[in-house]
Amino acid sequence: MATAHSKTAARLMISPAVLLLLGWMLVPLGMTIYFSLLRYNLLMPGMESFTGLDNYRYFLTDPAFYAAFKNTLLLVGGVLLITTVGGVLLALLLDQDFWGQGIVRILTIAPFFVMPTVSALVWKNMFMNPVNGLFAYLFQALGLEPYDWLGSAPLFSIIWMVSWTWLPFATLILLTALQSLDREQIEAAEMDGAGALARFFYITVPHLSRAATVVVLIETIFLLSVFAEILVTTNGGPGYASTNITYLVYAQSLLQFDVGGGAAGGIVAVVLANIVAIFLMRMIGKNLDA
């Protein structure tokens, strides 16, 4: 198959698709770059002027940028940690034989189908609200002071909501991986004198590492752009306590009407996402080989 001729043919055949995709990506990207070099404020239409890299300088030196950058990393890292560890534990649980197993497995995926805005509103109003929320009720029932989750621990609350959405995804992928683990390997380890914990760490965890890598890579892509949960709950606040880069770009362009600054922020976000992707591929991408 890999003759010079077949390679040329293959290139020709995929070129329309590649060109279309390139156009699809390059035009918006090019326009974003173009806007990022302009002084472009929605309140002063028709007054655009070229400013060079000023927008970038303002965006990168804004203290909000540093806060948003940190929050983005915490959000991605926190959700990844909760979903992979929680996913492994849940997968282990669901892998046991129990009555009603099939239905439980189907129900597990349900949170993944709930739209982010809806789930965030449910969490905000039904659980985390310090007056009417179930958590507040629970705290009071235990004789404790109700806790204002979104006010006092906004980033944690958002990590929690996003984890709730992504946990089923991780669980299902890890569960299928778990089911592909050879029974005889576990039995061999049992004969070799490995206890339950040793079997888990020496046999199950290495077996799951590949699936976990897939979970981490896919989730990272989506978690870098979490937006709806923040918009409907905390609006990035208090202050910048729950603003991530995506939200900061939104705030810059549409709350401060600074299209140029927002575009510069967008480009910065693209660059950062690529850096994270390269790091991730370096760190765990080798799990995908062989």
Place this chain on the structure above:
Amino acid sequence: MGSITLSKITKTFGPKEVIPPLDLQINEGEFVVFVGPSGCGKSTLLRLIAGLEDVTSGQISINGEEVTLAPPAKRGLAMVFQSYALYPHMSVKKNIAFPLKMAKKSQSEIDEKVTNAAKVLNLTEYLDHRPGQLSGGQRQRVAIGRAIVREPAAFLFDEPLSNLDAALRVNMRAEISDLHRQLETTMIYVTHDQVEAMTMADKIVVLQAGRIEQVGAPLELYETPRNKFVAGFIGSPRMNFIEGHEAAKHDAHTIGIRPEHLTISTESGAWQGKVGLAEHLGSDTFLRVDAGPLGELTVRAIGDVKVKYGDTVFLSPDPSKIHRFDAGGLALR
């Protein structure tokens, strides 16, 4: 070290009784082979001994100590699985060292034992390879290596050679036999290949539907099978069974005669027939002869016999080698 006693053990899966009450004594240092048709419960029996399945009732003791409820790790047995069950993410060295590591042995002791095992099994060059990079025979040896470093009371093998090609199988058979001679450890070996059973065993246990049909040395089973099942199962090609008038002449319901105990002649003999299939192997000739009322008989002749399809031939049984069975299939002596 290494005697195993099974007394009245049974195993049921749901409503299905796979092992009816079964007694068996395995002596120290013996090479015991379980044979039987597919699905007769050989693997189940082995797994019961290993502790990977719980017995439904009955008792298992190893070296006189009752272990019926002991977990696998506490029984001091090592098992080699049909799929080898190597740990794919560990190097050969780590695979072999795993049981020692679990037993919390010192690093120097582990290194020494792994090096020794690798030497015995010709794996020294491959210690840093992953199982995925090894051939079937090498994987098999790694699995054996992982078993021997533990110095177990007995080795359990579940059809360890069935994934190997014919030539390699002959080699590994010899290697396992050598290993048994060197280590003098009890070995229990499951197979459905009777060449393996006949060549390796000190004692063969023939199973059918979870019942022990006969226990004995290979030649004992070959020469004095206790019933028709064992007679038909041991020996290749299968024993010929003849019923009716011819059997009545010998005061039996059925008589059995092995292919190698029939002499063939083109001129005269006790029974007449027509050659069906003729397989000329050079060293032997296997013939399927249609002997009319006696049915189809298989004959094995040494060397090449110049007969072909449709020829009329005469067969004479060796009278001292005729096995007689009653209506229930039990041997008459």
